[in-house]
Amino acid sequence: MDYDDAIKFTAGAPAEPLFPTAAMKQAYLDAMAQEGDHTFQYHTVAGPVELRERLAERAMSRMQIENVTAENVMLTAGGQQGIDLVAKALLNKGDAMVVEAPTYVGALSAFDMYEPTYFEVELQSDGLNVDQLEDTLKAHPEIKLLYTVADFHNPGGVTMSLAKRQRLVELANQYNFIILEDTPYRDLRYTGESLPSIKHFDTEGRVIFLSSFSKVLMPTLRTGWLVASTEIIDQLYKLKEAADLEVPNLTASAINQFLANNSLDEHIAKLNQEYRIRQQAMIEAIERELPDSATATKPEGGFFTWVTVDEAINTTDLLYNEATPNQHIAYVPSKNFYAYKDHTNGMRLNFTGLTPEQIADGMHRLGQLLKNAAELV
Amino acid sequence: MDYDDAIKFTAGAPAEPLFPTAAMKQAYLDAMAQEGDHTFQYHTVAGPVELRERLAERAMSRMQIENVTAENVMLTAGGQQGIDLVAKALLNKGDAMVVEAPTYVGALSAFDMYEPTYFEVELQSDGLNVDQLEDTLKAHPEIKLLYTVADFHNPGGVTMSLAKRQRLVELANQYNFIILEDTPYRDLRYTGESLPSIKHFDTEGRVIFLSSFSKVLMPTLRTGWLVASTEIIDQLYKLKEAADLEVPNLTASAINQFLANNSLDEHIAKLNQEYRIRQQAMIEAIERELPDSATATKPEGGFFTWVTVDEAINTTDLLYNEATPNQHIAYVPSKNFYAYKDHTNGMRLNFTGLTPEQIADGMHRLGQLLKNAAELV
Structure with a gap:
């Protein structure tokens, strides 16, 4: 989806700017220093x-x-x-x-x-x-x-x-x-x-x-x-x-060094502080934007909310025919999340990879999309 | 095997002192610098x-x-x-x-x-x-x-x-x-x-x-x-x-950086120079020390030679009853290298993990061991 104003609710990846990059780089150096050549051997x-x-x-x-x-x-x-x-x-x-x-x-x-x-x-x-x-x-x-x-x-x-x-x-x-x-x-x-x-x-x-x-x-x-x-x-x-x-020793040793010299819980607290802002934006947007014909789960954590729409709506078709070309938004349609691929009226929305502004804007567009779709059913 | 004079022909691992440790450390740093936070993301x-x-x-x-x-x-x-x-x-x-x-x-x-x-x-x-x-x-x-x-x-x-x-x-x-x-x-x-x-x-x-x-x-x-x-x-x-x-991006990027900034062929030439000395020591020791009842392959490269002994000798028993306690040497007996575990008169010897002196000493002991064993058959 190459639109300038595209908003993607599809991510399953964590937010890169929150990575502890400097500390992990140091952890790799510490791991190499600790064992020297032996770090790189079979373990x-x-x-x-x-x-x-x-x-x-x-x-x-x-x-x-x-x-x-x-x-x-x-x-x-x-x-x-x-x-x-x-x-x-x-x-x-x-x-x-x-x-x-x-x-x-x-x-x-x-x-x-x-x-x-x-x-x-x-x-x-x-x-x-x-x-x-x-x-x-x-x-x-x-x-x-x-x-x-x-x-x-x-x-x-x-x-x-x-x-x-x-x-x-x-x-x-x-x-x-x-x-x-x-x-x-x-x-x-x-x-x-x-x-x-x-x-x-x-x-x-x-x-x-x-x-x-x-x-x-x-x-x-x-x-x-x-x-x-x-x-x-x-x-x-x-x-x-x-x-x-076997387990790659360098990687495992670097994680061990990271945990020895940093507080994983403090890092997680930082992640949660930022992700909480996005979760709140998503929950507010759900209440504000979704039509009565749609329901959404209210996550207390994690990356995703799940939206269920009228059974007559096929969310895969909706994605390719309407959501992407007209509203410039993307989500993951429900079909692939079922063992028998037989559920077609749901969608997964990620909220941790977007800013509150993007969430508000994207959810407004999704609301419009679902209202229009409900009228056609 | 905890004897002070133990000599182990068992290794399957490369010689640690020959690792390109400094260059690989730099390659990891280069990989992290090139992509920044994104290095650590899903790829x-x-x-x-x-x-x-x-x-x-x-x-x-x-x-x-x-x-x-x-x-x-x-x-x-x-x-x-x-x-x-x-x-x-x-x-x-x-x-x-x-x-x-x-x-x-x-x-x-x-x-x-x-x-x-x-x-x-x-x-x-x-x-x-x-x-x-x-x-x-x-x-x-x-x-x-x-x-x-x-x-x-x-x-x-x-x-x-x-x-x-x-x-x-x-x-x-x-x-x-x-x-x-x-x-x-x-x-x-x-x-x-x-x-x-x-x-x-x-x-x-x-x-x-x-x-x-x-x-x-x-x-x-x-x-x-x-x-x-x-x-x-x-x-x-x-x-x-x-x-x-997926492939771990950091590791693959580090290898890519290593290959971009170092000659793998020059590194391999260095390995071969050192390993060749050990291979020659092994081939000479085979000719000098092994009794006529044993045959050994003459490798042109790699890590191993394979010794075949009289069919009446079980190399697993010989390892535990004689080689380890009496001669303080170890090898890998043949049994595990066969799909049906039915071959018991062979052994694998590594030569790349030992010095020429260790090879000469260890092979002399192996020769004694096999001569003694042949007499008992």
């Missing part, structure tokens, strides 16, 4: 124990997970590799798994490779519909895995309630499945109170907690981390060795 | 086109591959990811493939994940036995993939002859299979003349040429690169996106 599939110890500490203090040691923490090539390796470990062709509807498109692309049978459970304003989940589990007790983004859902924008987190773990125990709790946005809360992770309620080692540095530090680090039982992690290490041999 | 699954253009150039000038553009070059997370993604693209459970006997253990661990049916073809002093391969292909025309390390074989130490490279491509055309040509050691030639790559003879886009920076620059870069048809690469990009989303 291990697990990566530096100091970094895993720091993350174990963080898992306990910030994610409310108990009894975490470095042996429970695994470093991955971004959150994406965490999803891929869990899928590879658990899914054979045709195996049953649950995804939220909608769900993260990158997770679907990882799962798709192993050709599972998907069961979709709808997303509600307080997280996935656990009653519908239980019905699904009763009908399909062969379900092995459930994937959820419980905090500031991508693309849904909603957060799973405390009660649902507890119930979800109870269902996992009762129906014998693994939960992959994907939390790339968990630290990015702008309003409301933080909830314990789903992993917090785990009593039988059934929850894999997955986080990433892509949104709170920088994407190019390509470093995610997960917390799981040592039994699961040992299995995942075998898969990682076969997939790409 | 693309393919990585910087400048680096792929340089590698396309190198593929043509150094690997004798014709008509290579940036679109034919794919960056991977080390050579290991190249092997894994090719396996994922081509192999379903039970599919037939050919490996050399012996072969690289890391390749077996990648292939194992996809549960192929292995057909082994023996390695000869001039590369794999192509007559045996043809017999295997006649009996099993369903074979889809062949994996080979043609230059300075790991673990075999041998190099495939020109005639066999040509014949191998002819067989691939005739019997409709893909060749994965893994070349991590190709640039590390100490004696003799370089041969054209197998890919050089490719007429139907059946050869995937795989290289890596781990042995000629540094392992922690975790960067391999492959040359293939755009059809194959497009398929591999989809798998890479699902596996780990």
